[in-house]
Amino acid sequence: MKLSKKQIFQDFASSKGLKSTKQRDTILDCFLSCDQHLSTEELYLKIKKNSPGIGFATVYRTLKLFAESGIAREIQFGDGQTRYEHLQAGEHHDHLVCKRCGAIVEFENETIEKLQSEVARDHGFTIINHKLELYGICKNCNS
Amino acid sequence: MKLSKKQIFQDFASSKGLKSTKQRDTILDCFLSCDQHLSTEELYLKIKKNSPGIGFATVYRTLKLFAESGIAREIQFGDGQTRYEHLQAGEHHDHLVCKRCGAIVEFENETIEKLQSEVARDHGFTIINHKLELYGICKNCNS
DNA sequence: GTAAAACTGAAAATGATTATCAATTACAGT
């Protein structure tokens, strides 16, 4: 059976000797209930609405922990802000990014992944992870 | 016949009404004679050695112009610095990045590019460009 | 309950990049 992200993070936290705090719970809940691809600032503003006491440094720190624990991944789309997306262990997906409206669409393509492995092998690389982003204009903006 | 990058930039400059200056020539020469994937700061330091008068703001500005003219492309490998690589019109390549030693290997794979176009088409996207980076451990670091 | 260690928020610090501005320079038209 699959562990919930909450569970995974709690396991990670206790294995690292991290303490459980109200703030981290709040941030985790908000992160999990929010859309994908939120920037730190966007998440911070959302959290502020319900829990005005939480400082932005805490949000920054906590998101880094999420990434470390494996339930989230840092992504950058070149707009100068770091975004975090939910990450299910073993899952992977790539992105289509609309340059006009900023829409982000996720996709998976096994064949591409396979070809990537081949390329890496040909060059003697052991792949740890990869990043594939296609930038263009989305359906809505095109019509 | 293929235009040189110098030529391309000069055409771009005159079409935009940009003036030709000593500093830009210096920066262009240094950029063209340097390795790929230099960060703005690295290039700035190299230029400083021979032409101490040039300010870093000018290097930043000029590299942006190179990117605009099409002879260079901005890339980011997640270390917080923007890098610039040489770009031959019509050419494209992707990267293998060693997480241990930072080595960067370029590769091209037409099949992957084709599959990317398919993915984009399936989602109604018109692709403008893309970014593909494979992160891992290189041959040297592995052995 | 207590002490040690982790955590927090606010503010200051950082690092990369961009904007400002007065002085300089390039260049089209004379």
Add this chain to the structure above:
DNA sequence: ACTGTAATTGATAATCATTTTCAGTTTTAC
């Protein structure tokens, strides 16, 4: 060659996202 205008420059200040610092607070193991 001269001149006016507009682009360019270097230095500095400003900005933006992110990190660090630090004093006070909270958790948690004992």
